[in-house]
Amino acid sequence: MFEFRKITQHQRRRVLLRVWVAGLVAILGFAALGGRLWYLQVVRYEGLAARADKNRIAVMPIPPRRGEITDRNGIVLARNYRDYTIEVTPAQTSGDYEALLENLSELIYLSDGDRKRFLKNVKQNGRYRPILLRNNINEVEASWFASHAWKFPGVELRARWVREYPHGETAAHVLGFVGRLSEDDLVRLEEKGLTGNYRGTDSIGKKGVEKTWEETLHGSTGLEEVEVTATGRPVRSLSRIDPVPGANLRLSLDLGLQQAAEAEFEGKRGALVAIEPKSGEILSFVSAPSFDPNLFIDGIDVENWRKLNDSPDHPLINRPLYGTYPIGSTYKPFVALAGLELGKRSASERIYDPGFFELAGQRFRNAGGASYGHTDMHRAIVVSSDTYFYSLGPEIGVDALHDFNKQFGFGQLTGIDLDGERKGVLPSTDWKKSAYSDAQQQRWYTGETVSVAVGQGYNAFTLLQLAQATSVLANEGVYMKPHLVSQVQDSLSDEVEPTVTEPSHIIDLHPEHVKTIRDAMVDVSRKGTARASFADIPYDVAGKTGTAQMFSLRGGEYQAESVHERLRDHALFIAYAPADDPQIALALIVENGGWGATAAAPIARRIFDYWLSPEQVALP
DSSP states (O other): OHHHHHHHHHHHHHHHHHHHHHHHHHHHHHHHHHHHHHIIIIISHHHHHHHHHHHHEEEEEEOOOOOOEEOTTSOEEEEEEEEEEEEEOGGGSOSOHHHHHHHHTTTSOOOHHHHHHHHHHHHHSOTTSOEEEEEEEOHHHHHHHHHHGGGOTTEEEEEEEEEEOTTTTTTHHHHOEEEEOOHHHHHHHHHHTOGGGGTTOOEEEEEHHHHHTHHHHHOBOEEEEEEEOTTSOEEEEEEEEOOBOOOEEEESOOHHHHHHHHHHTTTOOEEEEEEETTTTEEEEEEEESOOOGGGGTTOOOHHHHHHHHSOTTOTTSOHHHHOEEOOGGGGHHHHHHHHHHTTSOOTTOOEEESSEEEETTEEEEOGGGOOOEEEOHHHHHHHTOHHHHHHHHHHHOHHHHHHHHHTTTTTSOOOOSSSOOOOOBOOOHHHHHHHOOSHHHHSOOHHHHHHHTTTOTTOBEEHHHHHHHHHHHHTTTEEOOOBSEEEEEOTTTOOEEESOOSOSEEOOOOHHHHHHHHHHHHHHHHTSTTTTTTTTOSSOOEEEEEEEOSSOOTTOOOOGGGSOGGGSOEEEEEEEESTTSOSEEEEEEETTOOOHHHHTHHHHHHHHHHHHSSSOOOOO
C-alpha cells in the first residue's frame, strides 16, 4: 500500500511539473505573440500600413490629352480622338502567346499582321512593358472583351487619345507626326527627368512641330488611386489627380495658302517658303513631294515604309530645311547691296559687258551667251548680267562678302522651331581652310570668288535661308526670327502667349541703297526676266529669277533636252510684295525645272495673287 501511494504522489508531481512547464511555454508564447503584435501594430505601423496599401491600392497614371495644332485662322491641323486598344503585359501572362492569341481571337478580330507584330514586339521589348496587340477596337468588341476580361490575366482594354491629321499630306513637313515611344525616347526622357510624366503615354512627337514643341503639347500626367482585389481587379476609386491637357499651338501658316502652294508643286520636286516680313511668321512652308503623317501614328507598315523610303523623289526629306542648293542669280541683289554698302561700286557706275568676263586667261560667260554692253547696277539686276557680277565679286572679296551676307542669315542656322535644320555653306577663306586638309586645296583663288558672286561655286544654302534673307531685305534690314508657332494657348486658362515679338538684330543699311536694289527688283517683274509672269499685275512685285547649274558644262553649251531630267538646272525665284509695303516675301525652287523665269516665277505670281488680290480663292 505504501509503495502505491508513493508512486502516485511522484507521478502527480511530474504531471504538475509538466502542466507548469506547458503553462509557462504558453504564457511565453502568448507574450511573444503579443510582443510581436505590439511591434507590428505600434512600432512598424506606418511602414507596414503603407506596404499594405500598396498591395491593396494600385496607382494608375492618367495620360493627358495632347494639345491641338491649328493654322492662323483657327482651322485644326492636328487633333485627338478616343480609341480603345488591347494591350498585353507579357510578365503577367502564362507565356504561351500562341494559345493566348487563339483564345483572344474568339472575342476580337486579330489579323495576321496583328499577330506577327505582337510576337515580334514581345521579343524586342521588355517583359514588364505593355505591348499593343490591336488598336481601333470598336465598342461592341470592347464590351464583349470587358465581360470576359477575367479569363485573360495580363491583357488589358485601354482607352486612349489618338492623334489625327485631318488634312493628310498638307503641311506634313511642318506638323511632323507622333509615334510610339521607343527605347531611345525613354532614354532621352530619363536624361531630362521626364519619365514620370510619360507613364501611361504610348506616343511622343517624332518630327516637325510635334517634336520641337513636345513638352508644351504633351501636358501633365494625372494619377488615380484604385482599390484592387488580390487578382488585381479594380474595386473602387479612392482618389484622383486630373491630368492637365497640353497647350494648344496656333501656327502662322494659312491653310488656304498652303494648299494653293502645294497644288502648284503637283508632280514636281521642290520647295517654297513664304514669310510675313514684319513679324517673321511663316505663311506657307512647302516640301514637295509630301507624305501622309497618319501612317506613322501606330507604326508604319513595311509596304508604305518601303514606298516612302525607297522613292527617288525622297518625300520624307524636309527640303526647305535640309536641302542645300546653289541659288544662282537670286544671290545677285545681295551681292549688289554688299557692293553699295561696302563702297566697292556705286549704283551709277557702268561696266562694259561683252558677254563674258576674263580673268587670268579664263573666260566666264553670260548665260545664253548674251551681251549687254555698258551696264549699271540697275540694268545688271534687271537683265541678270553675269559679267557685271563676275567683275564685282573680286572687288568686294570673298571674306567681305561672307561677313556682309552672314547678317541676312546665309550659311547660318535661322533658329526656326523645327528640328533638322542644316547650316549650309557661305564660303570664305577660313571656311575653305577648315573644309580641306590638303594645303593646295585650302588656298582660295580669285576665280572662285567670281563664281560665288553669281550664286554658284561653293555656295550651298537652304531655301529657308534664301526666303529669310529675302524677308529681311524686304524689311529693310530688320531681322525677325522665322517661326511657325505664333501663339501658345494655355489649355486651362485660355491665356495666349506670342512666341516672337522683337527683332533678333537689325542690319545697318542705307535707305537709298535698299531703294536701289528694290527698284531694280521691281523692274525685274515689270520689264526684266520675270516680266511675262507678272504682266498686268495690280501691285508691284520686287523679284529676281535664278537658275542654278547641277553640274559643270566645262565650257559646253547647255541643252536641257540632251541632259537627264534629274541633272537639269534648278529653277529659282525670290520676291516680295507689295514692293512699297511688303506683306509677303517668298523663295521657291523647282528642282531640275530649268529657267527660273519660266518654271518658278509663274508659281510666285499665283501665290501673290492668292494672298494679295481681293478675289482670294475661298476654302472648300
